[in-house]
Amino acid sequence: MEQGIYKPRTYRHWIESKDLTAFNVTVRETDLYIRATTNLQRKARRLVLKYRRQLEQYIKQDPAFLTSLEPLPTPKNAPDIVKQMIEATQQAGVGPMAAVAGAIAEYVGNELLAFSPEIIIENGGDIYLKLLKKRVVGIFAGKSPLTGKIGIEIDARDTPLGVCTSSGTVSHSLSFGKADAAIAIASSATLADAAATAIGNRVKQAGDIASAIEFSKSINDLKGAVIIIDDNMGVWGEVKLCETSV
16 A cells, blocks of 8 residues: 655645645555545545455455556456556556555545535545636645746646656655656546656656656546656646746
8 A cells, every 4th residue: 555755744735725624534554635625534534444445355365466566457356446446557557556546535535525525635645636616736846946836727627637746756656767746637546646657657867758748648548747857847738837836
């Protein structure tokens, strides 16, 4: 499952949402920061336990699901969250657990919509959003001078949406690249998480940004991507960048 970040998660507040109620749900490696119209902490915790249980039980049946760095075939009998993680990582060309943070955020978020019309869930840099109005997601790219200077504007009509980030210099998750931030945007946070990992793996230096952007275009259903390394940035797709002052 997700590993912990041993740094203050100041970037968690980089979505302007003072009109929403914020709360945390932590279950072992899973650490969600959630914003909704009311405090749904107890419901969210039950959902986290539900989906973690499904994943943990499936891993007992198929240990390769936990360890494989390559895509696995889609199983005939498995929980929906497992199938979606496998299918998303097939599209991106990475192992199933590359999508776990986005998947938990997405599945928990989808169920919480029955109790709140607006939901924002951050899980280790991977974000699920269902909005009622336009909001800006600030970009955290470690020591890059672009950190805190730019954000991604999200229109409510484009949600639900996943905005997921992989980093070779900041992230707690496994990355074979050196990008300060590789951000993928998709209707599915599960796919966005898998894609962010795959894109980030391809960026070892600034000269790799162009080819990584081309790769991102090959991932079906991906809406857009942003890659940052130092003061260099590449952008593709349905991405509305704006200046921020976080």
